[in-house]
Amino acid sequence: METKCGKKIMRKDPVFRISPQRRGSRPNPEETVDEDEDVKAERQRAATALSTSHADEKPVIIASCLHKVYAGQKKSCFSKKKKKIATKNISFCVKKGEILGLLGPNGAGKSSSIRMISGITKPTAGEVELKGCGSVWGHQGDNTVNFPGYCPQENVLWPILTVREHLEVFAAIKGLRKEDATIAISRLVDTFKLHKQLNVRVQKLPEGATRKLCFVLSILGNSPVLLLDEPSTGMDPAGQQQMWQMIQASIKNTEKGVLLTTHYLAEAEAVCDRIAIMVSGRLRCIGSIQHLKNKLGKDYILELRVKEASQVTWVHAEILKLFPQAAQQERYSTFLVYKLPLADVYPLSQTFRKLEAVKHNFNLEEYSLSQCTLEKVGPLLWFVSFL
Ligand SMILES: Nc1ncnc2c1ncn2[C@@H]1O[C@H](COP(=O)(O)OP(=O)(O)OP(=O)(O)O)[C@@H](O)[C@H]1O
Secondary structure (H helix, E strand, O other): OHHHHOHHHHHOOHHHHOOOOOOOOOOOOOOOOOOOHHHHHHHHHHHHHHHOOOHHHOOOEEEEEEEEEEOOOOOOOOOOOOOEEEEEEEEEEEOOOEEEEEEOOOOOOHHHHHHHHHOOOOOOEEEEEEOOOEEEEOOOOOOOOOOOEEEOOOOOOOOOOEHHHHHHHHHHHOOOOHHHHHHHHHHHHHHOOOHHHOOOEHHHOOHHHHHHHHHHHHHOOOOOEEEEEOOOOOOOHHHHHHHHHHHHHHHOOOOOEEEEEEOOHHHHHHHOOEEEEEEOOEEEEEEEHHHHHHHHOOOEEEEEEEOOHHHHHHHHHHHHHHOOOOEEEEEEOOEEEEEEOHHHHOOHHHHHHHHHHHHHHOOEEEEEEEEOOHHHHHHHHHHHHHO
């Protein structure tokens, strides 16, 4: 390989990148303050899971008190190195058959977390245990050499190797027997329609196809743990859909677990069973999508379209009379939008009766009452960073 690719390329070699370094860090004893109940409960779950000796009860991924401080760079020879805290004592588990989404703005610490879990980056403190790969960082090391399926954020591939050569090299590294590798590769090539690109060198592939190859390489070998760092970046919508289906299909009714980082709420909502939100290195929220909506989007959105502009003032007054805590969000000519707190909306049957009366009395064209979607919750997520 070295003769073929040259030294420079080998330094960025994906094989070395996926070779986990092991152990050497201790759990962080630092107390965590002002954490929400869901985050605290997850921390406890991770700690308990680490200490259990029953293999059946172990989650697929356990990350406990992961803390990462980067040394930082000197701005000048006179200034001191400024340390950067990328993650602050984060803990979570991924259960069997679960896809956990790690969501957060740029610089939240998602990639640092996934790199520590994959074994590539050494945590400053904390423990990681992966099913089938043993203790990546922590006390009870073993000598297991299985690799997790890892799709890094950057496409770290050999530019002059073809798609086929990548698939074959990765199959060999992951220990697949020749006949198993042939079957697995041909299945993946069919699923992702890679036939035409099989003999194309990576340097000639379009961005979306390169990303797809990275993802395919991560799922090759059937690892029980899949770590996907923004896998769909640069893909077209059809490619994204294919990938989402593949992720779900590959873990359905299995004992595998997936950790997926994403910027896209739509992706998290489409693929993930639970979502963890990271802001400024801290875990701020973890749970099902419904939990997230309940926690961050307690409000309902009422949208009304009035037929005649002359009626708008009357409709507005009526809405405030019926729902005293309604907060008007927008008004475009005859279109009105309000935010209604939960207390004003329940019981829903009564609210719909009131709205039907408004529709009838004020000749509304239409109205809708809906709970915040995850997309609507979106801006609130980033708002959490100011809490
Ligand atoms: N090798 C490094 N050395 C110094 N600081 C780093 C290093 N890697 C990451 N950081 C810093 O740590 C913080 C967290 O970065 P990280 O890449 O984990 O965030 P992220 O949530 O994955 O962001 P993005 O979505 O943009 O990838 C950022 O402020 C980043 O600048």
